[in-house]
Every structure is written in C-alpha cells, then in structure tokens.
Amino acid sequence: MKPVRKAVFPVAGLGTRFLPATKAIPKEMLTVVDRPLIQYAVDEAREAGIEQIIFVTGRGKGALEDHFDIAYELEAVMKARGKSLDALEPTRLPAGALASIRQQEPLGLGHAVWCARHLVGDEPFAVLLPDDLMVGAEGKSGCLAQMMETYAAVGGNIVCAQEVPKERTASYGIITPGAAEGARTEVKGLVEKPKPEEAPSTxxxxxxxxxxxxxxxxLDNQESGAGGEIQLTDAMAALIGRQPFHAVTVDAARYDCGDRMGFVTANLALALRRDDMAPALRAMIADIA
Incomplete structure (x- = not known):
C-alpha cells in the first residue's frame, strides 16, 4: 500500500456568491479571522503528511501561488523593523512542494481532479475542497490526518462523511452504507445529489x-452527470467492488465557506476558540445582539 504524499486542491471556481469581494481576489484568499481560506486547507494537508501540493486553478488565481512564495520585500522590511516572521512561516512551502495546473473550462469537480492526472501519476492522492473548512476538535488532529489513520488500516478509497438533514440530500453526494465499525462505514454505493425521497441514506x-x-x-471517459458536469462521485462509484471503499465520520467541525452564512459563522467560531480574541468578541456580540 503506497503512502499518500500528494494532495489536489480544486481552486478554479469564480466565487460568484461572494461578489463583489471576489471580483479581483480569489475566493480562497478571503480570510477567516487572520488566515486565508486556502491556508487552512494546506495546513491540514501538511499536518497529515502531504508533501506535494497541487493547485488546479483558473484565470486570475495567481494570488494563491504568491501566498505560498517567499515575500522578500515584506520580510526585509519586517526584519529591519525588528518584527517576528513567525506569522509567515506556514506560508513558506519547501522548494518544489507546490505545483499548479489550469482547468480551462468549468466542467465539474471530476474534471478538475482529472486535470491533475499527470502530476498525480500512479500514486494514491488526497483531494481537499478549501470551501469546506474542517476544524478538528480541541486536542484532535485535523480531518485529513484522521482519514489517514483509516487509510493505514484498510487502504483503498476513503471519503469524509457527515450526516445531513434528509431534505438537503439533493445538495450532496450520498452514500449507500454497508457494515459500520466505529467511525468507519463501508461504502456500497454512491449517488450524486439525489432527491430526498430517493436518497439511500443521509x-x-x-x-x-x-x-x-x-x-x-x-475520469478519462466519464460522461456528464448531475448539473451537466463531470462528477467525481460518479467516477468513485465505478471503483466500488473493485477496490476497498470506506467513509469516515471525523471528529471535526465543518463550515461551508462557499456560503456567506457559513463563512460568517466560521469567522465567529474560530475567533471564539482563540484566547486573545474570545473575551472581547463575546462582549461585542452581547452588545450588538
């Protein structure tokens, strides 16, 4: 069983739900408290042992690569003023650890992952969607690190899963569950965005x-699925029965930062976890509520 060393980050989306903020700034560079959204996902991947970061980008996404580059002028000014560079340390990836590939057309998540095929090669790989901000419980490792533990035990394909209200199944890929053991559930089938009355589970x-x-x-021959896009869920379903396939319910909070309310909630929730911000924030919330 090969180790998982590479991670693909599909980041070509236009972020239209956040206009006008995303007119000139990639949505992945919007900050949650004091870090851009993409930083949380990259930090999570590196914590899990990922060595190669692969961005699948589109036009106007150069700021994502710049964020993980060395900012010589900024660092020089900070050093001259006697300021610590500790805040910049997580943004400095090792030389050659970041690669970028273009998705020229918005043909779906499956297509975005397929665009990275030559960089992935013949190795297993992780996929992280930065819009889903996953924050491990206090004292717990991150979402991907928890999934890596399951991968080490059973191999194959692993997806992160969460129970959702039945009326919201049409917004997700839904699992047909098999045998369960602790946080791990065997995946018997997958369906993309089923109607609530047709969903095999929640x-x-x-x-x-x-x-x-x-x-x-x-994915080489995958036809368009739900929404007229090439769906990653449909391609994963084709592997069921051919390779081990499991879902893991991780001990982590999820914030849908592709949604404005989810983004605001993430800012509040993460600020409330910080000792340097929580007291003042609670007082402010009480004042304006």
Missing amino acids: LAIVGRYILQPEIMAV
Whole structure:
C-alpha cells in the first residue's frame, strides 16, 4: 500500500456568491479571522503528511501561488523593523512542494481532479475542497490526518462523511452504507445529489477524499452527470467492488465557506476558540445582539 504524499486542491471556481469581494481576489484568499481560506486547507494537508501540493486553478488565481512564495520585500522590511516572521512561516512551502495546473473550462469537480492526472501519476492522492473548512476538535488532529489513520488500516478509497438533514440530500453526494465499525462505514454505493425521497441514506460526502490513481482512468471517459458536469462521485462509484471503499465520520467541525452564512459563522467560531480574541468578541456580540 503506497503512502499518500500528494494532495489536489480544486481552486478554479469564480466565487460568484461572494461578489463583489471576489471580483479581483480569489475566493480562497478571503480570510477567516487572520488566515486565508486556502491556508487552512494546506495546513491540514501538511499536518497529515502531504508533501506535494497541487493547485488546479483558473484565470486570475495567481494570488494563491504568491501566498505560498517567499515575500522578500515584506520580510526585509519586517526584519529591519525588528518584527517576528513567525506569522509567515506556514506560508513558506519547501522548494518544489507546490505545483499548479489550469482547468480551462468549468466542467465539474471530476474534471478538475482529472486535470491533475499527470502530476498525480500512479500514486494514491488526497483531494481537499478549501470551501469546506474542517476544524478538528480541541486536542484532535485535523480531518485529513484522521482519514489517514483509516487509510493505514484498510487502504483503498476513503471519503469524509457527515450526516445531513434528509431534505438537503439533493445538495450532496450520498452514500449507500454497508457494515459500520466505529467511525468507519463501508461504502456500497454512491449517488450524486439525489432527491430526498430517493436518497439511500443521509450520510453525505463532504470535501475530503483519499483516492487511488485508477480513478483517473475512469475520469478519462466519464460522461456528464448531475448539473451537466463531470462528477467525481460518479467516477468513485465505478471503483466500488473493485477496490476497498470506506467513509469516515471525523471528529471535526465543518463550515461551508462557499456560503456567506457559513463563512460568517466560521469567522465567529474560530475567533471564539482563540484566547486573545474570545473575551472581547463575546462582549461585542452581547452588545450588538
């Protein structure tokens, strides 16, 4: 069983739900408290042992790569003023650890992952959707690190799962569950965005995956699915029965930062976890409520 060293970040979306903020700034660079959204996802991947970061980008996304580059002028000014560079340390990736590839057309998540096929090669890889901000419980490792533990135990393909209200199944890929053991559930089937009355369960896939490289061959010939897009869920379904496939319900909070309310909630929730901000924030909330 090969280790998971590479992670794909589909970041080509236009972020139209956040206009006008995202007219000139990638949505992944919007900050939650004091870090851009993409930083949380990259930090999570590195904590899990990921060595190679792969961005699948579109036009106007250069700020994502710049964020993880060395800012010589900024660092020089900070050093001259005697300021610490500790805040910049997580943004400095090792040389050659970041690669970027273009998704020229918005053809869906499956297509975005397929665009990274030559960089992934014949290795298993992770996929992280930065819009899904996953924050591990206090004292717990991050979402992907928890999934890696399951991967080490059973191998194959692993998806992160979360129970959702039945009326919301049409917004997710939904799992047909098999045998369950603790936080791990065998995946018997997958369906993309089913109507509530047709959903096989309320166990939904959220934005973290560990996938085997064979999925790229499936995506080579994958036809459009729900929404007229090439769906990653449909390609994953083709691997069920051919390779081990499990879902993991992780001990982490999820904030849908592709949604404005989810984004605001994430800012409040993460600020309330910080000792340097929580007291003042609670007082402010009480004052304006």
